[in-house]
Amino acid sequence: MNSDFDVVVAGGGPVGLMLACELRLGGASVVVVERRTEADRTIKAGWISTPTAEAFYRRGMLPALAEVQQRSVERFRAFVREQQGTGGSGRPPRAPAGFAGHFAGIMLRGELLDPADPDFVNAGPAKDIGHVPQQEIERLLTERARELGIEVRGGTELTGFHTVDGGIEVRVAPAADGSGEVIRAHWLVGCDGGRSTVRKLAGFAFPGTDPQITGHQALVEMTGSEALRPGWNHTHTGMYVHGPMPGRILTVEFDGPPADREAPVTAEQLQASLRRVSGAEVTITGVRTATRFTDHARQAADYRAGRVLLAGDAAHVHSPFGGQGLNLGIGDAMNLGWKLAAVVRGRAPEGLLDSYTAERHPIGAWVLEWTRAQVALMRPEPQAQALRQVVAELAESVAGTTYFAKKISGVSHRYDLPGSHPLVGRSAPDLAFTDGTRLADLLHDGRALLLDLADDAGLRAHARGYGERVRVVTAACPDGPEPAGLLVRPDGIVAWAAGAGDGDGLADALSRWFGPGRRTFL
Incomplete structure (x- = not known):
């Protein structure tokens, strides 16, 4: 089918923009259609998780986040001064540096975190970023989309679509007058929020629990x-x-x-x-x-129906407690973007998209349960308050704070991928190299990375047939090569890891995620 674009993304919020940027980085042509004509200034999430900060860090955007965070901290300090100056009731709130999140409004104190926990250590400088409002995320992504040459059509509403041989035809209309046109594409992704038109028209099942x-x-x-x-x-x-x-x-x-x-x-x-x-x-x-x-909590039974996919609130809705929605959606976009781009550009078979639901659906289901638990603890009934007191006491311990903070920040999440190494399926550790660079610096271009930390020619030989699909880098860490090799997907997830001289499973991992190589080296 002759197409106008490879992918139509419905929804120009943070998730839709992040997905569009990832698709473009992967070589796909993409258009974003958004009903709004200007940025949404409605107050929303004011915090991002460590995986979200890592996603921006791996695309070279950490300095911009740091600037936004500084402004957020200054606003917080102004609020503290206002409270102290007007004699506000109770103690002033704790400064952001001592805040590790909250569970059902039970504050977690940063000084109680276990500093030796490897899940926090491995994130590198991204772990220090959190106080970033959703509006600023949208602004930064709008700028990035513009830099990447992505067409964003504001004031444009998706009104319908239907599949045709080899693609999909999407009907859109200016939100103001209802006149329309058809955009031809190979794929459609609904990032159009909790009341998603794409999800409803495509007939996705959306089971869950009603609000209270x-x-x-x-x-x-x-x-x-x-x-x-x-x-x-x-x-x-x-x-x-x-x-x-x-x-x-x-x-x-x-x-x-x-x-x-x-x-x-x-x-x-x-x-x-x-x-x-x-x-x-x-x-x-x-x-x-x-x-x-x-607090209605619902999740699409599958995130794909033929040539239509869902991401962000279009795929899952829940209460906003803990600021999980934005972060969950950015994770969806990072996971789907490189996969859909690879399929579009013929670098991987269409079956790769099956891994999107397989990997992201369990994370979404966990978030729904996490928010339901918070609502249960917030209820004013005596039984709920008795349980709340127990949880509050646990949260005052080092083990309790570390547990809750790891869950809230997302650093403990992993995908169930083949391989026995403990790093497989997890976010790649932000290794520091002897030349002063870090692993995140090698992921700015959105390509997969085979990292050789033991100068192993045999290891590097496995990737020779992958050309531009997999970037091969030999580097050294100040503390020694452990592990000796890492295969890192474009979304920063470790697809394979092994010790020195152990290349078992690497060929399978390369083929699984990036298709067959042009040649095979033994």
Whole structure:
């Protein structure tokens, strides 16, 4: 089929933009269609996980994240000064450097983390990045998409699609007037959010659990805020959050889902909810941005149906507690991008796409369970509060904090890949080399990497038939070659690892992930 693009990405949020950038890096032609005409300024996630920071780090974007984080820290400090200056109730919130995340609003203290845990050590400088708002992620990815020459069509709505021989025809229309056109492509990926049009039209099963709560999050102007305690606060009527930036509030009430999820959030509704939960006579005088959320938790049974795939909230929805949604979606994009590009460009068979659901679905299922557990602990009933106290005491230990922080940050996640080495299926350690570079520096171009740490000609010979598909690098670490060799996929996952002189399984791993080589070396 003659196509206009290799891939149409529906949705121009962070997940859609990240996927488009990865596809373009892999050589695929891609267009992004997005209903919005400007960036979404609705307050959303304010934190990214270590795997998300690693993804940006491996594409050379860590300095930009560090700049954003510095501004976020400065805003936090301004909030602390405001609280101290107005005599806010309770102690001021702990500084970001001492914050390791939270579980159901139970704060995790960074000084209780086990510094020797290898899952934290191996991430390199990415582990120091976390306080990055979702709006800034979208801005950075918009700039990157522009640099890569990706066409992003704002104000354009996907209205339908159908498969044809060898491809798919996608109907789009300007969101303003409804006039339309057809884009011909080989693949369509829905990154169009929790109410995904792509998912609904393609008929993906979307099982899960119904909502029990109504939550609001907003940036507001208000009077009487000195009566609010900073941070996460549990009350007999629900939970509320004040900070970590001036004017930010969040409320959670356990009275069932909202009657109309789509209705605009008003100052009166925010004020009433905040008063009910906090007991403080706060008056909201202005709303800069506001959103309403629930805890419905659903996941597509499969992330692929023929030539249609899903990523991000289109594939899974859940409550926002812990900021897992953005991070889960970026992980989807990193996993799918290089695989779909390889299939599009003929570097790998279409069967490679089966590994996308196989690898990402279990991670998504875990996130849904993780958020459900948090909602259970937040409930105001005596039984839930008794359990909450037990969990809070566990979180005050080194083992407990380290456990929760590893889960929240995502550093303990791994894919079930063939191979017995403990690194296989995990994010590659950010090895430091004797020449001053690090492993992440070798992944900027989005290619797979065979890293030879023992100057083993036999090891390197396995990859000679892969040309540009696999970059081969011989390097040395100051602390010695352990392991002696690593095969790292474009998404930074270790596909094979072994000790010195042990090339068993490398040929199979190369073939599995990057197709057959042109020649075979024994």
